[in-house]
Amino acid sequence: MPGTKATEAERREQLLNAAYEVASRKGLDGLTVRAVAGKAGLSPGLVLYHFKRKDQLVRALLDWLLRSTSLLQVPETISEIDDPVERLHTLLRQEMDRASSDTGRSQLLFEYWALGTRHAAIRRRIEVEMNRYRLAFREVAEDVLRSEMGRFLGVTPDGLAAVAVSLVHGCAVQAMIDPKHFDIAEYLDAAEGLVGQIPLPTR
Amino acid sequence: MPGTKATEAERREQLLNAAYEVASRKGLDGLTVRAVAGKAGLSPGLVLYHFKRKDQLVRALLDWLLRSTSLLQVPETISEIDDPVERLHTLLRQEMDRASSDTGRSQLLFEYWALGTRHAAIRRRIEVEMNRYRLAFREVAEDVLRSEMGRFLGVTPDGLAAVAVSLVHGCAVQAMIDPKHFDIAEYLDAAEGLVGQIPLPTR
């Protein structure tokens, strides 16, 4: 009674897509072997044939998530900007917009984040991603500090990068939990106003 | 075979204490009726006698958590500070220190936060707490903007307050997930350096 076969890669991808749909609707709690199988129109046994245990499916879904949105990409349009402060502004703006629009994916990543608190394997995966993210900001932060040495006394590139990361995460989280009281434009203005008080382009 | 009785309030408190111990060790996933009963040395049936359903226990534990650390308290030592910028600095420092030291409680709150994404009742509870928190910062933020009008163009009190909240949460989260790469002193300096570039007291 088996159905048509498929290559390992194809089936895994199909199952991961199903897993994402399930998890993004029902959360990580609702992510069950049977639910994934059902969503994919396949049998429960098959899910565990391709992912030996459930936690391997959960980890694979996290990898899939991170792969399908490599978290920070600095497009040429940004790296071409001359003024470092304005470059940081633009980068922050881009990331906050993305984080606060992509609510579905952000929610799921948020759940993984909380899960990482207890499960070392998940935590490690998130650590490296967070590092990658922070380092991308660090480069721009270095330029900012170099170009305006006197202004930021005692501020290190790492510190500034960590703060930038917080601003993005904080934006995503507040937009997720309490969208009504959260005005993203105001938030952006405040964030940019802090990181170098330069008359902003008309808004 | 029943054991000694207790008043409703006492038993609830005892069970909530047990629930906290279980949840802070095993996470919200590990928070099970039997585990709570076991930790309290009572029977599983009794847990559901006092909290009719499990999700009521979960909600009660969240209330208990929030009650036992009313999230932001502005002590007189802070409200007495004259300079608004320095007042904001001190408040930020206090909150970041607390958030990054109290890791156990912070972790649990973080899990509730993620849970709120899916469960409206939890989310609402967190919303009001987040509002309370943000409003406390808003007052100080207003003073800062009033005292240095020219410096922060286009920055509103709400925006600045939201950013301050992000800085605290971001600090807590980064300290939780990746304590190795997270230097809190650097982070503090960077955050303070942004919120008003004033020569810091020697560090």
Added chain:
DNA sequence: ATCCTTATTGAACATCTGATCAATAACACG
């Protein structure tokens, strides 16, 4: 002492979960 309310117990039930596995058919290959 006796009664009555009720807090407490622990067994039992129903459900859901991850996991196992023998049976089966799809497919590649000779």
Added chain:
DNA sequence: CGTGTTATTGATCAGATGTTCAATAAGGAT
């Protein structure tokens, strides 16, 4: 066409979990 490999199925198991409930005793009231 025949044969062997293996992807697929679905029933099944074992364990955990939330919830119910009859039985029981504890403690206050009379």
